Amino acid sequence: MPEPIPIIDLSRLSAGSAEEFDKLRSALENWNLFLAVGHGMEPSFLAEAMKATREFFNLPIEEKQKYSNIVDGEKMSMDGYGNDMVVKENQVLDWNDRLNLLVEPESLRTYRLWPTQPPSFRDVLSEYTVRCKAATNIVLRNMAKMLNLQEEHLVNMIGDNSITLAIFNYYPQCPRPDHVLGLKAHTDGSIITINFADAEGLQLENNGVWYNVPIVPNALVMNIGDIMEILSNGVFKSLVHRVVTNAEKERLSVVLVYTLELETQLEPVSELVDDKRPARYMKIKLNDYMEKFLDTYATGTLAIDGVKIRI
Ligand SMILES: O=C(O)CCC(=O)C(=O)O
Numbered sequence: 001m002p003e004p005i006p007i008i009d010l011s012r013l014s015a016g017s018a019e020e021f022d023k024l025r026s027a028l029e030n031w032n033l034f035l036a037v038g039h040g041m042e043p044s045f046l047a048e049a050m051k052a053t054r055e056f057f058n059l060p061i062e063e064k065q066k067y068s069n070i071v072d073g074e075k076m077s078m079d080g081y082g083n084d085m086v087v088k089e090n091q092v093l094d095w096n097d098r099l100n101l102l103v104e105p106e107s108l109r110t111y112r113l114w115p116t117q118p119p120s121f122r123d124v125l126s127e128y129t130v131r132c133k134a135a136t137n138i139v140l141r142n143m144a145k146m147l148n149l150q151e152e153h154l155v156n157m158i159g160d161n162s163i164t165l166a167i168f169n170y171y172p173q174c175p176r177p178d179h180v181l182g183l184k185a186h187t188d189g190s191i192i193t194i195n196f197a198d199a200e201g202l203q204l205e206n207n208g209v210w211y212n213v214p215i216v217p218n219a220l221v222m223n224i225g226d227i228m229e230i231l232s233n234g235v236f237k238s239l240v241h242r243v244v245t246n247a248e249k250e251r252l253s254v255v256l257v258y259t260l261e262l263e264t265q266l267e268p269v270s271e272l273v274d275d276k277r278p279a280r281y282m283k284i285k286l287n288d289y290m291e292k293f294l295d296t297y298a299t300g301t302l303a304i305d306g307v308k309i310r311i
């Protein structure tokens with residue numbers, strides 16, 4: 001049994017604590033994930049964000065459909081309310097209901113798809129976006145140090161046009177939790193992902209074993225995504241995770257997925273490639289990677305496996 005999933009205090013990290021830095025390093029090495037406290041968001045603010053999410057999903061279906069992700073009756077857009085795009089005959093569907101909203105860059109927000117009910121939803125999401133960014137930047141500065149890069153290297157890669165997606169997940173009670181997953185096993189197409197959930201259900205894979213990610217009040221779950229694995233030339237690994245269903249309880253999660261500009265050529269940072277450690281991932285435009293990502297997600301395979309260079 002490995003050590004328990006570590007809880008990292010971001011305020012200690014930003015104050016330069018060497019002990020917290022080592023703890024974060026070991027969390028990332030052993031789990032590809034950690035729980036973050038000291039992120040500066042008051043419990044009352046997090047409760048408000050969760051309440052707004054719950055109130056949205058509690059709306060009548062006709063109300064939620066106003067934000068549907070279906071364009072012209074058939075195509076699905078990245079933004080909006082609805083389930084996964086069904087793109088394959090053999091697709092395994094998830095037991096969940098989702099709302100996806102692009103939150104950054106602000107110029108690309110589709111406010112038409114931002115719920116007006118509950119009335120607090122928009123403001124809470126805008127504030128949540130700003131406050132999570134501060135938490136993410138603390139972690140990215142420390143991860144850059146671990147890679148022997150300049151402290152701002154990763155923070156600076158997230159430019160003004162980088163895409164951040166908010167994903168609101170609702171998992172209804174499920175009569176047969178032994179038969180269906182809330183979300184099938186996957187990695188995130190992110191640099192880093194921040195997840196705030198109201199109940200257990202998230203599981204991570206570590207050396208072929210599934211572990212429950214505990215709920216620690218007011219802690220955020222932060223995990224490594226595919227983009228970070230590629231940028232770091234495999235030093236950091238993208239987290240394989242899934243969500244199980246529950247017969248008695250419904251569950252909600254609010255997830256922020258940080259990516260780059262869609263035109264970015266994804267490849268390992270040049271400082272991390274040399275003769276001793278050649279590039280382990282193929283070069284690919286983020287846009288193209290995202291397309292592969294949706295395709296592989298649908299069939300339950302991993303996009304990251306498709307860009308690994310076998311050495
Ligand atoms: O609901 C959760 O806790 C996880 C959601 C997730 O993994 C995702 O939206 O990518």
Ligand SMILES: [Fe+2]
Pocket residue numbers: 186187188241
């Ligand atoms: Fe995920």
